Amino acid sequence: MKIVSLSELRVGESAIIEEITDQWSSIKLIEMGCLPGEKVTVKLAAPFHDPIAIEVCGNLISLRKDEAHSILVKILP
Amino acid sequence: MSEKLKITLIGNPNTGKSSLFNALTGLNQRIANFPGITVEKTTGYFQLPNGQGVHLTDMPGTYSLYPKSKDEAVPFEVLTNPHHTLYPHLVIFVADSANLKRNLVLLTQIIDLRLPVILVLNMMDQSMAQGYEINIEELKSYLGIPIIPMNARKKEGVIELIKTIEKGVDVSPCTFINTEKPAPIPLDTLKEQLHLCNSYQALLSLQQSIVHIDEKHQYFRPALDDMKANYNFDPGVWQREDLLFRYKRVFEILKQFVHQKYEPAFKRRQEKLDKILTHKIGGYLIFFAILFLIFQAVFSWAEYPMHLIETSVSATQHWLHHHLPKGILNELFTDGVLSGLGGVLVFIPQIAFLFFFIGLMEDTGYLARVAFMMDKLMRGFGLNGKSVIPLISGTACAVPAILATRNIEHKKSRLITILVTPLMSCSARLPVYILLIGLVIPDSNILGILSLRGLVLMGMYLLGFLSAIGSAWVFKLFMNIKEKQYFILELPVYRTPNWNNVWITVFKKVKTFVFQAGKIIVAIAILLWFLASFGPPKKFEKINAHFDSLRVSKTMNESQLDAAFRSEKLQNSYAGVLGKTIQPVIKPLGYDWKIGIAIITSFAAREVFVGTMATLYGIEGEEPDISKLKDSMRNAHYENSNVKVYTTATVISLLIFYAFALQCMSTIAVTYRETASWKWALLQFTFMGTLAYLASFIVFHILK
Known part of the structure; x- marks a missing residue:
């Protein structure tokens, strides 16, 4: 399966989180439920696909493109 | 009982902590700052049935005890430092029962701190609607702590909570620390x-x-x-x-x-709402429609209560003026203290309306969507999605608007938002704009329907907004604060509003405004009263003697005489002297010394400009007639010259000056408080003043 960054997913697509490459924002993301191994779905996108809103661990979370960029995921078919 | 029980309320954001806090304490709460930092601390008091007093502190919502913002640092400080004055005897942990995965992580941290804790499973109705089944009894015995299922918005479960507090709580026997990884520490x-x-x-x-x-x-x-x-x-x-x-x-x-029995329809409804409310076009249209409604309320509906407040204050002033013993104390009280107080009270309706809507948007979960939609746009100007609300609030009053910047975690964005918010046209500018626009803009229509004066007024609001974001952009370029910014924001579940929460928000904001800005406005009003009522003694003796002789000769009637006397006194007072002193500085903008006096007195609040002008031009009566004032202003000449003062050039220059200059002591004070340094307050004052001066100068010379 292909590993891409979360920012490349379109609205409605789901994936499994592999790892978070940015050490600094990773703690905040983990707190909010973005854990490696969890399923993540892109739910909403503002114009220019930035920020996007993802569903993970039962929460709806808004992130900027940069932050989504640091989350590596495995796309689910 | 002697000692009060200290209880801390803690939990993730959006778990209904405030609802529980409000249910427990009602209006019996105090808002203050944590010492040394600008994080709001809400404390309240209630009594247990056995008479034991409870001192309850509401902590800012946090996801873990690893603080990343000022807000999150507070629970960390309080809960990990046994010497802290707020270190609790008991923690009430509020969890969203439909979202236990994330909520319980923070709970495990609290348990590891060996604090006695009660777990409140809030929003049980929602978790049930989402098909969750929680085996509370077994969870209770596993964690070894009391668990109270609750619907705080409906006050269900509050009595059980109080009973549990009264019974007393033991520390949980569980531990969750990972001492092995990454390295064992002694x-x-x-x-x-x-x-x-x-x-x-x-x-x-x-x-x-x-x-x-x-x-x-x-x-x-x-x-x-x-x-x-x-x-x-x-x-x-x-x-x-x-x-x-x-x-x-x-x-x-x-x-x-915990087991989830079925996939709920609840979720589909939420998703549908989000698709509509954050739609790439429709979402913005809905937001602008809501903004329009808010403006309608702030500027049109609020007018009635404002008028009522104004007339009752001036009636009280009038009555006291005539019924209290005559003399300096009478004047100090009626013209100084009461007019200052009136200047504070008159803003309450607008602030209440504004925060009613903001409270409503926050309570329903819509506000986070606004931040989500606006973030990209605001980011280009060094702001972020959360700056939208302070900027909108700035159209009512900069003081509560600046207080509303507290939830912006990113330091630079917050600072820029604070610095530029006073450029938004606040309601104190409105009377000034209306007077000045009425002076030079003809009362005609464009295309038959649009009033020209209305358009110019709208232009002033637009100017305020554009200058705010323009300055934000400039600050973004020059401000040297390197702090990594993230904008990770939870979009909470939509809920029907809890009116109790909304009203308490309105009440708290109004209270903050009255006590924060109010104190300063009243103090400045008294100072200005002094400056405007006293002058160099020799001059005042002369004026008194002159008017005594006029009174005897009876060439003017009583009210004409009174108006002329007040005007003469103001012109020769210390404020008058100051106005004349700054004349050389403001001359290049087209202003005479009378405008100088009005600019000085405006520091209490900008709308004082109108009253000062009325006094200077000797308009009679307790409530000056604006059309008479306009006539007098139209006929006014510069001293020792036959050139008219209020030409289009001067008036537009003055409009621009009032749009940009920071003539508001309360804003200066609140900026100082919120940034905890005079540096930013001074910078704000200087940059707005410079902008005002240069823009007015240019406009005056172009139009002259």
Whole structure:
């Protein structure tokens, strides 16, 4: 399966989180439920696909493109 | 009972903590700042049935005890420092029962701090609607702490909570610390060295390497640093591992005790709402429609209560003026204190309306969507999605608007938002704009329907907004604060509003405004009253003598005489002297010394400009007739010349001046308080003043 960054997913697509490459924002993301191994779905996108809103661990979370960029995921078919 | 029980309310954001706080304490709450920092501290008081008093503190919502913002630092400070004045006897942990995965992570941290804790499973109705089944009895015995199912918005479960508090709570026997990964640390040694009560406190202290090392214990710092080096302790790595470990434990627990029976229709409704409200076109249209409604309320509906307040204050002034013994105290009280008080009270309706809507948007979960939609746009100007609300609030009053910047975590964005918010056209500018626009803009229509004056007024609001974001952009370029910014924001579940919460928000904001800005406005009003009522004694004696003789000769009637006397006195008062002193400075903008006086008196609040003008031009009566004032202003000439003062050039220049200059002591004071430094308050005052001066100068010379 292909590993891409979360920012490349379109609205409605789901994936499994592999790892978070940015050490600094990773703690905040983990707190909010973005854990490696969890399923993540892109739910909403503002114009220019930035920020996007993802569903993970039962929460709806808004992130900027940069932050989504640091989350590596495995796309689910 | 003697000592009050100290209880702290803690939980993730959006778990209904405030609802529970409001249910427990009602209006019996106090808002203050935590000492030294600008994080709001809400404390309240209530009594248990057995008479024991409870001192309840509401903590800002946080996801873990690893603080990343000022707000989150507070719960960390309070809960990990046994010497803190707010260190609780008991913690009430409020969890969203439909979202236990994330909520319980913070709970495990609190349990590791060995604090007695009650777990409140809030929003049970929602978790049931979402098909969750929680085995509360077994979870209770597993965690070894009391668990109260609750619907705080409906006050269900509050009585059980109170009973449990009264019974007393033991510390949970569970531990969740991962002491093995990434590196084992001799926590017991550390604990003893730092005189802390438990290992997790020690670990947290190591990880933050600051906190309770007060003056007395400064010498621990090297020991901590040594320990960090010896054990290769990287706080970031450690926090990450710790959180992952806790999540794993929580997942195990939830697998045992919580089951989701079915996929709910609830979720589909939420998603549908989001598709509409955050739609790439429709979402913005809805937001602008809501904005329009808010403006309608603030500027049109609020007019009635404002008028009522104005007339009752001036009636009171009038009555007291005639019924209190005549003399200086009478004048100090009626013209100084009461007019200052009136200047404060008159803003209450607008602020109440504004925060009613903001409270409503926040309580329903819509506000986070606004931040989501606006973030990209605002980011280009050095702001972020959360700056939208302070900027909108700025159209009512900059003081509560600046207070509303507190939830912006990113320091630079928050600072820029604070600095530019006063450029938004606040309601105190409105009377000034209306007077000045009426002076030179003809009362005609464009295309038959649009009033020209209305258009110019709208242009002033637009100017305020454009100058605010333009300045934000300039600050973004020059401000040298390197702090990594993230905008990770939870979009909470939509809920029907809880009116009780909304009203309490309105009440708190109005109270904050009255006490924050009010104190300053009244004090400045008294100072200005002094400056405007007293002058160099010799001149005043002359005026008194002159008017005494006029009174005897009876060439003017009583009210004409009174108006002329007040005008003469103001012109020769200290304020008059000041106005004349600054004349050379403001002459290039087209202003005479009378405008100078009005600019000075405007520092109490900008709308004072109108009253000052009325006094200067000797308009009679308690409530000056604006059309008479306009006539007098139209006929006014510069001193010793036959050139008219209020030409289009001067008036537009004055409009621009009032749009840009920071003539508001309350804003200066609140900026100082919120940034905790005079540097930013001064910078704000100077940049707005410079902008005002240059823009007015250019406009005057172009139009002249």
